[in-house]
Amino acid sequence: MATxxxxxALSPTMEEGRVVKWHKRDGDVVKTGDTLAxxxxxxxxxxxxxxxxxxxxxxxxxxxxxxxxxKVVAVIASPGEAIGASAPARAPRAPAPPLAxxxxxxxxxxxxxxxxxxxxxxxxxxxxxxxSGATPADATRVKASPLARRIAREQGVDLKILTGxxxxxxxxxxDLEAAPPAAxxxxxxxxxxxxxxxxxxxxxxxxxGPAFEDVPLTQIRKTIAKRLVTSLGPIPHFxxxxxxxxxxxxxxxxxLNQQLGDQGKVxxxxxxxxxxxxxxxxxxxxNAWFQDDHIRYWNEVHIGMAVAxxxxxxxxxxxxADRKSLALIGREARELAEKxxxxxxxxxEYTGSTFSISNLGMFEIDxxxxxxxxxxxxxxxxxxxxxxxxxxxxxxxxxxxxRITMSCDHRVIDGATGATFLKTLKQMLENPLAxxx
Amino acid sequence: xxxxxxxxxxxGGPAGYVAAIRSAQLGMSTAxxxxxxxxxxxxxxxxxxxxxxxxxxxxxxxLREAKDFGVEAGAVKTDYGVAMHRSRKVSDQNSKxxxxxxxxxxxxxxxxxxxxxxxxxxxxxxxxxxAKKAVLIATGSRVKGLPQIGLEINKTTVxxxxxxxxxxxxxxxxxIIGAGAVGxxxxxxxxxxxxxxxxxxxxxxxxxxxxxxxSEALSRSYKKRGIELIPGAKVKKxxxxxxxxxxxxxxxxxxxxxxxxxxxxxxxxAVNTENLALAECGVQVTxxxxxxxxxxxxxxxxxxxxxxxxxxxxxxxxxxxxxxxFVTELLAGxxxxxxxxxxxxxxxxxxxxxxxIGFTEDQCKERKLDYVPGRFPFSAxxxxxxxxxxxxxxxxxxxxxxxxxxxxxIVGAQASELIHELTVARENEYTVEExxxxxxxxxxxxxxxxxxxxxxxxxxVDM
Numbered sequence: 001m002a003t004x005x006x007x008x009a010l011s012p013t014m015e016e017g018r019v020v021k022w023h024k025r026d027g028d029v030v031k032t033g034d035t036l037a038x039x040x041x042x043x044x045x046x047x048x049x050x051x052x053x054x055x056x057x058x059x060x061x062x063x064x065x066x067x068x069x070x071k072v073v074a075v076i077a078s079p080g081e082a083i084g085a086s087a088p089a090r091a092p093r094a095p096a097p098p099l100a101x102x103x104x105x106x107x108x109x110x111x112x113x114x115x116x117x118x119x120x121x122x123x124x125x126x127x128x129x130x131x132s133g134a135t136p137a138d139a140t141r142v143k144a145s146p147l148a149r150r151i152a153r154e155q156g157v158d159l160k161i162l163t164g165x166x167x168x169x170x171x172x173x174x175d176l177e178a179a180p181p182a183a184x185x186x187x188x189x190x191x192x193x194x195x196x197x198x199x200x201x202x203x204x205x206x207x208x209g210p211a212f213e214d215v216p217l218t219q220i221r222k223t224i225a226k227r228l229v230t231s232l233g234p235i236p237h238f239x240x241x242x243x244x245x246x247x248x249x250x251x252x253x254x255x256l257n258q259q260l261g262d263q264g265k266v267x268x269x270x271x272x273x274x275x276x277x278x279x280x281x282x283x284x285x286x287n288a289w290f291q292d293d294h295i296r297y298w299n300e301v302h303i304g305m306a307v308a309x310x311x312x313x314x315x316x317x318x319x320x321a322d323r324k325s326l327a328l329i330g331r332e333a334r335e336l337a338e339k340x341x342x343x344x345x346x347x348x349e350y351t352g353s354t355f356s357i358s359n360l361g362m363f364e365i366d367x368x369x370x371x372x373x374x375x376x377x378x379x380x381x382x383x384x385x386x387x388x389x390x391x392x393x394x395x396x397x398x399x400x401x402x403r404i405t406m407s408c409d410h411r412v413i414d415g416a417t418g419a420t421f422l423k424t425l426k427q428m429l430e431n432p433l434a435x436x437x
Numbered sequence: 438x439x440x441x442x443x444x445x446x447x448x449g450g451p452a453g454y455v456a457a458i459r460s461a462q463l464g465m466s467t468a469x470x471x472x473x474x475x476x477x478x479x480x481x482x483x484x485x486x487x488x489x490x491x492x493x494x495x496x497x498x499x500l501r502e503a504k505d506f507g508v509e510a511g512a513v514k515t516d517y518g519v520a521m522h523r524s525r526k527v528s529d530q531n532s533k534x535x536x537x538x539x540x541x542x543x544x545x546x547x548x549x550x551x552x553x554x555x556x557x558x559x560x561x562x563x564x565x566x567x568a569k570k571a572v573l574i575a576t577g578s579r580v581k582g583l584p585q586i587g588l589e590i591n592k593t594t595v596x597x598x599x600x601x602x603x604x605x606x607x608x609x610x611x612x613i614i615g616a617g618a619v620g621x622x623x624x625x626x627x628x629x630x631x632x633x634x635x636x637x638x639x640x641x642x643x644x645x646x647x648x649x650x651x652s653e654a655l656s657r658s659y660k661k662r663g664i665e666l667i668p669g670a671k672v673k674k675x676x677x678x679x680x681x682x683x684x685x686x687x688x689x690x691x692x693x694x695x696x697x698x699x700x701x702x703x704x705x706x707a708v709n710t711e712n713l714a715l716a717e718c719g720v721q722v723t724x725x726x727x728x729x730x731x732x733x734x735x736x737x738x739x740x741x742x743x744x745x746x747x748x749x750x751x752x753x754x755x756x757x758x759x760x761x762x763f764v765t766e767l768l769a770g771x772x773x774x775x776x777x778x779x780x781x782x783x784x785x786x787x788x789x790x791x792x793x794i795g796f797t798e799d800q801c802k803e804r805k806l807d808y809v810p811g812r813f814p815f816s817a818x819x820x821x822x823x824x825x826x827x828x829x830x831x832x833x834x835x836x837x838x839x840x841x842x843x844x845x846x847i848v849g850a851q852a853s854e855l856i857h858e859l860t861v862a863r864e865n866e867y868t869v870e871e872x873x874x875x876x877x878x879x880x881x882x883x884x885x886x887x888x889x890x891x892x893x894x895x896x897x898v899d900m
Contacts, residue, residue, distance in 0.1 A: 145866030150839050167774060172866055173841070 002081060003052035005074040007067045010039060010046035011347040017041050017048075018066045018219055019073070021160060024050075026059045030076060037073075042223040043314060043350055045343040052076045062169070063142065063160050066219075144171035151176050220312040232371050235290075236410040239369050240418050245430045246385050246400040252432040260327065268402075269305075269359050270330040272382055275428040277301045277321035278435050280355055283421035287354050289375040290412050296375075304353030304373055305333060307340040314340050315373055317353040361385060367403040377412035378421075381405040402429075439567035442468040444768060445559050446573040446761075447551045447713070450477020451754035452745025453575035454535050456761030461542040463769035468566055469544050470551040470559060475535040476528075477577055479754040485531050486602050487622050489524035491786050494629030498788065502825070517607035517630045524602065553714045557740045570768050571740050574720070574728060575761070576709040578746040582702045583614070588675035594682050595675070595700045598623065607632045608698040612684055614672060615704030616643035618785040621655065623701055625787040628664050635665040635695060637686060639704070642668050644785060648797040648846040650832060655848065658789060658828055675700065708747045723749070734764050756781045780863050784853045789828045792856035794863060795844035798834060807837040811869070811893025815849050817900050818888075819880040826850035831885040833859070833869060835893035840868030845889075851882045858886050869893050 007017050017039040024036050030050045037048045050056075054076040061073040142159045144152070148171045152159045157176060164171035249271055256266045280287040280301050289296040301322040304315035316336035318329055339345045355377075358370040361384035370381040383403040390399035404425070408418045428434045444460045446453045449471030460467040474481050493515075500510040539546050549561040557568040580597035582590040592600050598619055607630035613620045616638035628634045636643065636659070642652040643659070643666055659666060670688035677700075684695040708726055715722065719738035721729045727750075728736055728743035735742050742764045745757030759776055766773035785791040801808045814830045815821035829849030836843050845859040862872050873890040877883050884899075891897045 146868050146871050147839060147841050147866035150868060154839065166866075 002057075002078070003054065003076045004072045005036060005048070005050070005056075005076060007039070007061070007069050007071050007073050008048060009069045010048070011041045011043050012351060013043075013223070014041040014069060016066050016068045016219070017046075019061045019063050020045055021063055022059065024056045026056060026074075028056050029079070030054060030056050040219050040343075042219045043347065044345045048073075050076060054078050054081075064163065064169075142171065143169055145173065147173050148176055220309070220314070224312050227374065228371055230374055235372055235374065237369075237372060237407050238410050238415065238418075239405055239407055240415070240422055241367060241403060241405040242422050242426055244402045244404060244426050245390075246402045247430075249429050249432055250385070250400055256326065264327050264330055266326050266330050267333075268361065268385065269357075269382075270326050270333060271432070272359070272380075272429070273303050273305065273318060273321055273329050273333065273357060274324075274326055275425055275432075275435060276355065276357060276380060277303055277318075279421055279425040279428060281322050282424055283417070285417045286378050286408075286413055286421045288377045288412050289354070290377055290409055291375060295377075295412055298354040300354065302353045302355075304350075304356035304376070305336065306356060306358040306370070306373075307337045309341050309343065314345065314350055315353060315356055316340050316345055316350050319352075355379070357382060361402070367405055369405050370407050372407050372409055377409040378418065379407050380425075381407065439558060439565040440468070441567050441569055442466045442545065443568065443570045444468075444573065444765065445557075445566050445568040445571075446470065446575055447553070447559055448477065448575035448577055448709075448745070449475040449535070449546070450575060450577045450745060450757065451479045452577070452757030452761045453477065453573070454538070454761075455758040456573055456575065456744060456765050457544045458538055458542050459762045460765040460768070461544050463765060463771075465570065465765070465769060467542075467544045468547055469539060470547045470549065470561055470566070472548070472550040474532045475539065475546070476532040478579070480531045480535065481528050482599050482602055484754055486524040486528045487598070487626070488786055489527040490520055490602075490626045491622060491788070493520035493523070494626045495788060497629045506825070515607075515630045517627075518605040520630070521602070521604060550712075552712065553718045553720070553741070555718050568740070571742055571764075573761070573764060574713065574715075574736070574741065574743045574747055575745045575757070576713065576747055577757075578706040578708045578752055580702060581705050581707040583672070583675070583704070586672055586675055587677070588614070588672070588682075588700060588702065590702060591677060594677045594680065594698070595702065597702050601701055609633065610697045611635070611699050611701055612637060612682070612695055612697040613701045613703050615639075615702070616666070616668070617646065617703065618644075618783075620701075620703035621785050621787040621791075623703060624659065624664050628662065633665075635667065635697065637670045637672060637684075638666075638668045639670060640668065644791060646783070647785070647791055647793055648832065648844070649799060650830070651791050651793065651846050651848050654789070654829055655787070655791060706746070706752060710747060733767055734760055751778075751781055751783065753781060753783070777864065780860060782856050782860050784856065786853060789826070789849050790852035791846075791848050792852035793844065793846045794856055794860050795842065796834060797844060797846070798832075801834055801843055806843060808843055809835045809837050809893050809895075811835060811889045811891065811897070813885045813888040813892055813897065813900065815882065815885055818882060818885045820882050820884070821849070823880070824850070826882075831855070831889040833872075833886075833889045833893050835869045835890075840870055842867070842869060842872070847886075849882065849885070855882055855886055858883065 010017065020038040020040050022037045024030050024034065030036065031053050032050055034050045035047045036050050036056065038045050039048050057075045057077045059074040061067045067073055143164055144159050145166065149159065151173060159171050162171050162175050165175050166172040253266055253268065253271055260266065284297050287298045287301060300320060303318045303321040305318060306313050306315050318332055321329060336349060339349065353376065356373045356379040358379060359382040360368055361382050364384050366386065367383045368381045370379045372379050381404065385400050385402045387398050388401045389396050390401065392399065406418055406422055443465035444467045446457050446467065446469045449469050453469060454475060457467050457469040479485060497513060497515050500513045503510045547561050547566065551559045551561050553572065554560050554565065557572050559566045559572060580599060582588055582595065588595050590597050601623055607627050610633040611627050612635045613624050614637050616636050620636060621644060624634045624636045638645065642649065643656055644652045656666060667686060667688050670686050672684055673687055673692065674685040676683045680698065682697055682700045684697065684700065686693050686695055710722055710726060710728060718741060720741050721737040723729050728747045730736055730743050730748050734744055734748055744760035744764055746752040748760060763773045763776055780794060782792060782794045798810060811833045812830055816827040821827050826849065829852065832846040833842060834844040842859060842863050845856065847855050849855065858872065869890040873887050877887045888897055888899050
């Protein structure tokens with residue numbers, strides 16, 4: 001009995017998935033639990049695993065193709081089982097005519113001695129063996145011109161990660177030339193691919209070249225687009241800004257880091273996460289979700305932390321941030337950020353936050369507003385800590401200050417509600433000991 | 438009220454009529470405006486009639502050599518007039534064929550001279566036609582003389598191909614100015630019909646755009662049969678008389694006087710962009726006079742496109758035809774395959790024929806490409822020996838590292854047909870290995886292509 005391989009819903013919000021790479025090829029023997037393919041969901045790159053033992057057949061989704069959830073992308077057949085019109089994927093090769101002195105003919109598709117002879121053709125060894133038209137098209141095969149294959153092989157470029165511009169998405173020479181040299185080099189040495197997505201390339205503008213380049217929306221970009229218009233459009237945002245004296249927070253952080261020594265480091269971001277979480281405990285009114293006909297006030301505090309990734313952003317969640325130590329928050333934050341950047345976040349690691357923080361301090365942004373991450377009711381935008389001329393006891397002195405701006409969903413939070421929360425947060429940051437209260 | 442069409446095409450040459458057919462196939466209402474016969478220069482006074490005349494010339498040559506093949510044909514007499522009338526029939530049949538295709542595809546053909554108007558309109562006489570999608574300018578080109586040295590085309594002693602194709606008699610002597618495709622073909626035709634032909638070329642070699650080895654092969658072949666060649670020549674002065682023309686030609690530091698019965702101007706073409714009201718519609722032209730187009734062949738005026746010769750070089754029928762298909766598919770919302778302008782074959786139908794694609798060897802050198810040439814002469818090809826067509830060769834320029842076919846050059850009896858194997862290969866980015874791996878029937882001229890591919894890999898078999 002053949003088992004269908006479906007595009008599975010690999011995350012709660014996933015409606016379609018893009019096949020990044022097939023780990024198994026048409027005709028490969030697979031066991032239950034084997035990774036068949038990497039699939040890019042709306043949030044991350046996940047693995048599609050085999051649900052049966054057998055032979056992978058009729059792979060119908062090509063690498064790079066986006067497939068709706070529930071669609072059959074391949075079949076796992078019992079060994080020897082005939083599937084539809086499928087002939088054996090590897091028909092026995094007709095023996096080469098025994099010509100004297102033609103030893104090079106048996107070496108593969110390209111028989112030239114030395115230069116190409118011994119190199120197996122790029123993942124498509126059956127090219128020379130399968131009678132054309134005998135098998136259904138194998139979508140695990142990369143479409144590429146012979147010249148493109150040759151150049152890719154010699155330069156160590158993985159054809160699978162290129163977008164083909166030729167007929168039927170075929171990779172042609174031009175596509176290889178368009179690949180930035182640095183990327184080519186890194187592809188050559190990176191066995192583990194962590195950035196398989198077509199990102200907009202910052203190519204030098206060539207006079208007389210094309211006026212524009214259309215880059216298909218990646219899954220994450222599509223999700224960002226969808227979610228942002230459900231935020232800034234329908235949600236009545238308002239903004240509250242305050243300036244925080246960071247002198248004591250800075251001193252406290254320095255002291256903590258000195259004490260921690262080799263055992264880790266506490267960043268301003270960790271301090272802000274912790275302080276925000278504690279302030280939210282005191283102001284449940286701001287730790288809430290707007291749901292169409294009700295508001296859900298959360299008793300738990302889960303802080304979403306916006307992380308910039310290559311092609312967009314994602315907000316991994318520090319759960320129970322109010323109850324965790326600064327050191328633990330710091331460790332988790334770093335791990336999650338790293339996972340986000342390598343697109344290895346699991347769905348439970350980026351869903352369920354009750355309040356979010358976006359920090360652009362490291363980009364020397366003084367102050368900005370962030371777009372609410374629905375259904376949350378608020379988000380904090382953290383600016384950079386800058387030395388400023390401040391008045392202390394009637395004297396002008398230098399002091400480290402940080403501007404924070406809270407975006408509030410007015411359906412949940414009113415001006416005074418937000419302001420009192422912000423005041424508590426400001427007090428905690430200005431007097432870190434208050435966190436112990 | 439202006440008559441409305443989705444697409445209006447101005448000019449019924451190869452670019453225009455192919456665009457019209459494709460446009461209609463794609464379900465767009467289409468009008469084609471032509472002031473003369475359908476098919477344009479190509480069908481009526483270009484590609485098609487010259488090929489008919491060249492075949493007459495070929496038969497004359499064959500009959501002269503027939504004795505060696507065991508066939509006695511007696512004294513061979515030629516009559517250019519008869520050949521000319523036959524070529525006219527061929528042209529007329531082809532033009533009627535285009536007319537039939539227009540009817541079959543329900544393309545509205547408007548006879549008359551079209552003038553563009555703003556708002557995607559074309560005026561023909563008192564009628565105005567309006568395009569809902571686009572106006573395609575496909576008005577083509579014409580031959581031009583050299584009035585600055587006294588050689589203005591007078592249609593009797595100073596003629597262009599337009600007149601040469603209607604001569605009742607071959608002239609006793611003929612100077613042809615320009616040894617590109619047109620000059621080479623007429624030299625071949627008239628020489629076979631008994632004319633004393635002198636071929637004058639300004640650049641240092643005949644067929645200056647082809648590979649130097651191709652030029653050399655043709656140079657040898659023409660000289661051997663008695664066609665005088667003066668390359669690197671400057672025509673300083675031309676004095677047309679009543680039934681002769683005197684030319685002063687400077688070449689190699691010396692000036693010579695040449696008295697000929699007629700001069701055929703085969704150098705240069707001018708595009709037909711005058712009296713179209715281009716400027717009024719915002720359609721700009723380039724410094725060289727071609728209509729300025731973007732990568733989609735759209736002119737500087739939105740909704741106006743240019744295809745064929747007016748859109749720029751190479752001025753070849755097959756390039757215009759493809760542009761017609763490209764633009765109409767674009768207009769129909771399709772994503773047409775981009776035209777590879779570096780993969781347009783170039784063919785001269787003289788005998789032996791010359792066909793090429795891609796870079797010449799000199800161009801490879803100029804670009805400092807690391808290439809390996811592969812050559813195979815037809816003198817080593819069994820089929821060519823059998824037919825006595827041993828002149829010429831196949832030459833393939835292979836990129837040393839990746840095997841890309843950088844260029845291919847064929848001189849030989851069937852070069853115009855043989856080149857397409859390499860055109861298909863280049864279009865699909867096959868390397869020389871793929872060409873060689875395809876089994877070629879034996880014995881054929883095509884085997885020379887496979888052998889040249891092998892030679893570029895350093896393992897030629899038959900030589």
